[in-house]
Amino acid sequence: MSSRPRVSVPATAASGDIIEIKALISHTMESGQRRDASGNRIPRKIINAFACTFNGEPVFSCAIEPAVAANPFLSFSARVTESGTFRFTWTDDDGSVFEAEEAIEVS
Amino acid sequence: MVKVFITLAAAMLAGLPVPAGAEEKAGAAADVEAYVQRVSELAVDPAYGDYLSSPCTSCHGANAAGGIPAIQGQPAEAIIAALYEYKSEVRENAVMRSVASALSDEDVAALAAHFSQQ
Amino acid sequence: MTLIKDRRGAGPLLTRRTFGLLAGAGAATLALPSYLRAQDKPRVVVIGGGAGGATAARYLAKDSDGALDVTLINNTETYTTCFFSNIYLGGYRDLQSITHGYDALVSQYGINKVTGTAVAIDRDAKTVRLEDGTDIAYDRLVVAPGIDIIYDSIAGYSEEAAETAPHAWKGGPQTEILKTRLDALEDGQNIVMVTPPNPYRCPPGPYERVSMMAHVLKAKGYTQSKIFVLDPKETFSKQALFQEGWETHYPGMVEWYGPDVIGEIAGVDVAAGAVETGFDTFEGALLNIIPAQRAGAIAVEADLVNETGFCPIDAASMKSSADENIYVIGDASIAGDMPKSGFSANSQAKVAAMSIRAELTGSSAFPARYANTCWSLIETDDGVKVGAQYEPAEGKITATSTFVSQPGETAELRKETYEESVVWYDSMIADTFGITA
Numbered sequence: 001m002s003s004r005p006r007v008s009v010p011a012t013a014a015s016g017d018i019i020e021i022k023a024l025i026s027h028t029m030e031s032g033q034r035r036d037a038s039g040n041r042i043p044r045k046i047i048n049a050f051a052c053t054f055n056g057e058p059v060f061s062c063a064i065e066p067a068v069a070a071n072p073f074l075s076f077s078a079r080v081t082e083s084g085t086f087r088f089t090w091t092d093d094d095g096s097v098f099e100a101e102e103a104i105e106v107s
Numbered sequence: 108m109v110k111v112f113i114t115l116a117a118a119m120l121a122g123l124p125v126p127a128g129a130e131e132k133a134g135a136a137a138d139v140e141a142y143v144q145r146v147s148e149l150a151v152d153p154a155y156g157d158y159l160s161s162p163c164t165s166c167h168g169a170n171a172a173g174g175i176p177a178i179q180g181q182p183a184e185a186i187i188a189a190l191y192e193y194k195s196e197v198r199e200n201a202v203m204r205s206v207a208s209a210l211s212d213e214d215v216a217a218l219a220a221h222f223s224q225q
Numbered sequence: 226m227t228l229i230k231d232r233r234g235a236g237p238l239l240t241r242r243t244f245g246l247l248a249g250a251g252a253a254t255l256a257l258p259s260y261l262r263a264q265d266k267p268r269v270v271v272i273g274g275g276a277g278g279a280t281a282a283r284y285l286a287k288d289s290d291g292a293l294d295v296t297l298i299n300n301t302e303t304y305t306t307c308f309f310s311n312i313y314l315g316g317y318r319d320l321q322s323i324t325h326g327y328d329a330l331v332s333q334y335g336i337n338k339v340t341g342t343a344v345a346i347d348r349d350a351k352t353v354r355l356e357d358g359t360d361i362a363y364d365r366l367v368v369a370p371g372i373d374i375i376y377d378s379i380a381g382y383s384e385e386a387a388e389t390a391p392h393a394w395k396g397g398p399q400t401e402i403l404k405t406r407l408d409a410l411e412d413g414q415n416i417v418m419v420t421p422p423n424p425y426r427c428p429p430g431p432y433e434r435v436s437m438m439a440h441v442l443k444a445k446g447y448t449q450s451k452i453f454v455l456d457p458k459e460t461f462s463k464q465a466l467f468q469e470g471w472e473t474h475y476p477g478m479v480e481w482y483g484p485d486v487i488g489e490i491a492g493v494d495v496a497a498g499a500v501e502t503g504f505d506t507f508e509g510a511l512l513n514i515i516p517a518q519r520a521g522a523i524a525v526e527a528d529l530v531n532e533t534g535f536c537p538i539d540a541a542s543m544k545s546s547a548d549e550n551i552y553v554i555g556d557a558s559i560a561g562d563m564p565k566s567g568f569s570a571n572s573q574a575k576v577a578a579m580s581i582r583a584e585l586t587g588s589s590a591f592p593a594r595y596a597n598t599c600w601s602l603i604e605t606d607d608g609v610k611v612g613a614q615y616e617p618a619e620g621k622i623t624a625t626s627t628f629v630s631q632p633g634e635t636a637e638l639r640k641e642t643y644e645e646s647v648v649w650y651d652s653m654i655a656d657t658f659g660i661t662a
Contacts, residue, residue: 006505022504024486026451028477070472073486154589161284161575162596165568166645168652174644175652201628202598202612202645208626209594209614 007088009102015081017106021052021060024073025090025098031066047072047098049091055084080106135197142191143184149216156221159214163222166202179225186219266294267585270353270363272343272523274299274327276306277555277570278369280657284578286334292586296337296361297330298353304658305396307426308567309650312602314393314404315437316444323396329659343370346527348548365581368529368536368545369555369570370521371395372426375534378517379419380492390495390512393434394426406511407441413449417500417509419490420456424535425518426556426565428462429611433601434513436467439475440604453507454481455490455500462564463601463611469632470603520557527551535559540617541593542580543573552577560595561622563615568649569597571657593617600646606636608643 008022025047032044044066051061060076083106090098167178178186192198193207210218271282274297282297289295305324312318330336339361345354346368352360374392376383382390393403410416416438420431435454442450460483461467471479488503493514500507500514519525519534529536529547536553537546540561545551554577555570563569576593583590598612609630615622630642654660 008504022486024482024504026477026480030476070477071480071482073482152589155591157288158575158579158589158591159594162572162594164652164656165571165596166598166649166652168648168655173648174641174646175648201630202610205612205614205626205628206596209616 005088005090005098005100007086007100007102009086009104012105012107013080015106016079018077018079019104020075020077021086022073022075023050023052023088023100024071026071027090027092029066029068029070029072033066045093047090048093049089050074051089052076053087054078054080055082059086080104082106135192135195138195139188139191139197143187146187146191146212146216146219147183149213151213151217151220153220156217159217160221162206163218169225178222181222183219183223186222187215190215190218266292267364268294268296268362269365269367269581269585270296270298270361271367271369272298272353273367273369273371273521273555274301274304274338275369275371275555275570276308276567276653276657277371277574278367279304279327279330280571280574281367281369281552281554281578282336283330283334283657283659284575285581286330286336288578288588289582289586291335293582294337295335296339296363297327298339298341298343298355298361299327300340300342301397302326302340305400306567306654307394307396307400307430308653310393310396310400311430311433311437313400314407314434315440315602317602317605320401320404325654325658325660327658333659343523344526346523346551348527348551351550364550364585366551367574367577367581368524368527368551368553368557369574370523370557372518372556372565373521373525375517375519378422379490379514381495382493382514382516386493386495387514390493390514392515393513394421394430394515394518403513407438410442410447410450410510412442412445412447414510415450415508416452416511416513417498417507418452418454418513419493419500419515420454420458420461421515422457422517424533424565425515427599428564428566429467429599429601431515432461432463432467433603435479435481436470436474436601436603438513439471439478442478443475450478452479453509454479455487455502455507456481456483457490459483459485462599463609463629465632466609466630467601467603470607470609474604474607518556520553524553524557529553529557531559533559540620540622543577543593544580552581561615562613562624563595563597563622564599566597566599567653568599568612569595571653572596593622595622598649600642600649602643602646606640606643608639608641608646609634610642610646 005025010019013019027047030045034042036042046066047064049063052059059078085101085103088100166175169179190207193203269285271278282295285293286295303324303326309323327338331338341355343353344356352362354360391399391402393399491501493500498509520530520536524530524536529545531537536558538553538558543552543554545553554573556565572595582588595615598610600610602608611629613624613627616625
């Protein structure tokens with residue numbers, strides 16, 4: 001299955017505004033606790049870390065645990081004072097990194 | 108049911124090992140016998156039985172088989188016993204436990220009379 | 226009863242055209258359909274030939290032993306049930322097996338079947354007007370029109386758009402469009418489904434449909450396609466059971482998002498295959514859009530609905546709160562704790578029929594009892610159910626005992642549950658249409 005990220009950032013804001021940022025990634029978040037039909041443990045495969053930066057500066061990051069449900073959705077706020085680009089990264093157990101970015105115009 | 112009860116009672120008297128839960132089941136068997144006897148003697152209004160039976164036929168068609176048994180033409184005692192066993196949660200089916208829990212003794216008597224005469 | 230006796234022999238209301246025919250040739254009377262013939266039995270007219278209407282007509286005719294003149298109005302010759310249409314979608318049965326006619330109701334029960342659309346009710350004159358101008362007189366009227374789709378509750382959606390992006394929330398041609406489009410999908414093509422806000426027909430239905438669509442994709446060996454479910458509700462019927470089933474049977478295929486993630490459903494662009502939400506745009510080769518619903522048009526036209534768009538009723542009889550000569554049953558009614566389902570409609574029909582017979586023929590009236598079970602199929606032999614018994618309490622139809630399947634049940638129990646549903650369907654069809662399915 002593809003792990004397509006989706007993000008939402010307002011296109012514009014006034015300087016000093018607190019904006020809401022939403023980030024979602026399609027991912028099964030296999031916990032490593034489940035067993036398949038023949039009783040074998042299904043190996044763990046989750047997104048274990050998420051990070052968001054703005055113009056290269058860290059905004060928000062977190063570790064993600066196996067108990068988190070499939071398709072993890074994160075929502076957080078940030079104060080913006082200048083135009084720029086939010087970059088988002090999700091890190092998979094298998095080492096792959098999924099990325100997304102979104103620009104905002106601040107006046 | 109009577110037969111089961113007697114067999115188990117005999118086993119207990121003889122000091123033979125009794126299967127786990129058998130005393131409880133024997134008790135339930137005695138209860139169902141008493142219930143069937145009591146409810147069989149209740150007076151019933153056939154028109155009430157006709158009306159009460161109408162929700163049953165949504166699932167128990169005259170030709171029902173497999174997943175849901177046909178109940179038309181079953182002996183009244185068997186219907187009363189089955190409904191009692193759903194009420195007392197001896198029988199498993201969740202739909203029938205729910206159905207039976209809403210029935211009074213008079214309802215059970217009317218339904219048994221209705222379906223046994225189909 | 227006095228009132229009804231006074232009306233006997235007065236004759237039914239006739240259209241001008243029919244009156245001319247009758248006046249010109251007295252002997253033509255017998256050639257007229259029986260609902261236009263002068264007769265002295267109390268007349269019951271039923272609008273709608275689905276699970277509610279057909280059951281009401283059958284029980285009225287069956288239990289009154291010919292003492293009532295029963296007319297059933299339905300706009301089609303046959304009826305395709307919405308219940309079990311997901312099972313058709315999943316490929317477990319064909320459309321013919323969920324399509325039923327009215328022949329047995331006519332031949333075995335003496336019901337007058339009128340194929341036509343009821344467009345108005347004159348509640349003072351107690352007549353139903355058909356599209357062709359015919360008026361049919363009644364002493365009691367049963368209104369069972371089911372639901373109407375509120376197309377404009379989703380921006381960009383319309384009756385025309387539904388030809389491309391079907392709602393398939395009424396059995397028949399819409400169901401076929403969805404099946405055809407589902408079967409034509411290629412691996413990697415996605416489905417976007419928009420589920421309706423409460424209240425709507427068949428609460429577990431959208432989620433059973435998700436399961437059946439996933440079954441079709443999985444059975445074809447597809448691994449790249451996804452089903453996005455965009456929901457205006459925070460929770461849904463049998464949610465734990467469905468979500469467990471989706472994870473077990475279709476890992477990674479189904480993505481369900483509630484309003485906490487997607488916000489509002491802003492609109493749909495059928496041509497682009499896109500659903501715009503407050504969070505992002507979801508794109509798919511197949512859109513299944515199920516909008517908000519209200520009571521069928523005739524109930525709205527006759528002013529039987531309240532501000533909710535559905536019809537308030539007396540919980541003890543299913544009689545309309547707006548008119549003592551009218552009963553409203555099935556999806557169009559506000560039935561308290563009962564869900565809008567074929568089973569509920571069938572159950573309500575029996576209470577309404579009993580009450581009407583008591584009023585018109587003096588038969589015994591008993592306290593209302595209602596029942597419902599909704600079975601859903603998640604994957605082959607993995608059936609679940611939810612249901613309850615109901616009685617009137619404090620003016621509302623109230624659940625007295627409820628049950629629901631549990632997560633983690635054995636495969637054996639799930640298979641039994643599915644097998645139950647198959648027998649239920651056949652019994653239900655026999656009970657409703659008087660035929661063996």
